[in-house]
Amino acid sequence: MRNSVNRPPTPDAVEDQEKEPTLQEIINIKMIESGEKEKLMELLRERLVECGWKDEMKALCRAYIKKKGTNNVTVDDLVHVITPKGRASIPDSIKTELLLRIRAFLASAAL
Amino acid sequence: MSLTNDDNMSAHSQVSSHFFEDLLDSIIVDVASECHRVARLGLDRNFEEEEEELRLSAQARARVADSSNNGETNSKYVVDIFGQTHPPVANEIFECMNCGRSIVAGRFAPHLEKCMGKGRKARLKVTRSATAAQNRYTRGSPGSSYSSYSNSTGMNRLSNGASSGVAGEEYSNGSFEEL
Numbered sequence: 001m002r003n004s005v006n007r008p009p010t011p012d013a014v015e016d017q018e019k020e021p022t023l024q025e026i027i028n029i030k031m032i033e034s035g036e037k038e039k040l041m042e043l044l045r046e047r048l049v050e051c052g053w054k055d056e057m058k059a060l061c062r063a064y065i066k067k068k069g070t071n072n073v074t075v076d077d078l079v080h081v082i083t084p085k086g087r088a089s090i091p092d093s094i095k096t097e098l099l100l101r102i103r104a105f106l107a108s109a110a111l
Numbered sequence: 112m113s114l115t116n117d118d119n120m121s122a123h124s125q126v127s128s129h130f131f132e133d134l135l136d137s138i139i140v141d142v143a144s145e146c147h148r149v150a151r152l153g154l155d156r157n158f159e160e161e162e163e164e165l166r167l168s169a170q171a172r173a174r175v176a177d178s179s180n181n182g183e184t185n186s187k188y189v190v191d192i193f194g195q196t197h198p199p200v201a202n203e204i205f206e207c208m209n210c211g212r213s214i215v216a217g218r219f220a221p222h223l224e225k226c227m228g229k230g231r232k233a234r235l236k237v238t239r240s241a242t243a244a245q246n247r248y249t250r251g252s253p254g255s256s257y258s259s260y261s262n263s264t265g266m267n268r269l270s271n272g273a274s275s276g277v278a279g280e281e282y283s284n285g286s287f288e289e290l
Contacts, residue, residue: 061146078143102127
């Protein structure tokens with residue numbers, strides 16, 4: 001029987017091989033599921049407020065907004081303004097504290 | 112795949128750092144978003160007042176410079192028991208410890224009012240809406256909100272009548288959270 005329709009054979013649906021989740025992803029999921037990520041986030045927020053980091057960032061924002069004009073500023077702009085200074089001005093004690101807690105969690109989750 | 116202890120450690124520290132950076136980035140975005148919101152909604156009373164402040168401070172400084180020249184024309188000089196005269200506008204200039212600007216002493220009180228907030232409803236509105244939500248989120252259980260309430264007993268009398276647990280809390284953070 002002649003094929004009335006000439007068509008190439010249906011290609012096999014190319015299935016994206018499910019990549020094995022990376023360690024980073026596993027950690028993230030575990031952190032969120034156990035609620036630890038939330039706790040760490042709040043801890044970090046608190047520490048950053050205490051040490052005045054948040055105020056410094058807000059001052060940077062205000063200065064930038066003043067310069068550019070209130071209506072010409074986007075959140076994205078502000079993020080780009082704060083990020084380099086923000087990352088650099090984290091006090092070491094806070095960074096250490098958080099890193100220790102994260103690693104303690106990793107150890108306890110036997111990863 | 113068995114990792115040696117060392118491999119494990121370095122993988123751990125890499126992942127930890129990465130995770131920390133993620134947390135930090137989220138917080139940075141939050142701060143940026145908050146500032147953006149306050150600026151756009153015009154909630155920052157200090158923002159417009161800064162121009163006014165600078166003007167008034169400059170005025171005060173000019174007056175101070177002047178009156179030290181023509182003391183005769185100023186009839187308000189008081190003479191105290193030591194025979195010293197005091198200029199009407201206190202002419203010391205120093206730095207405000209809150210915002211770091213150089214302020215003439217005579218303008219310091221009004222400046223502090225604006226700098227630290229007058230405790231009026233308008234200021235309450237800023238800290239209330241922007242940070243009360245965050246504070247409530249942070250505080251979580253009613254148990255902890257009680258403890259912060261009792262900590263700020265000194266501040267509570269400033270929250271005029273509209274006192275709830277939230278109003279008390281926001282004042283305990285007021286000096287930090289105020290824009």
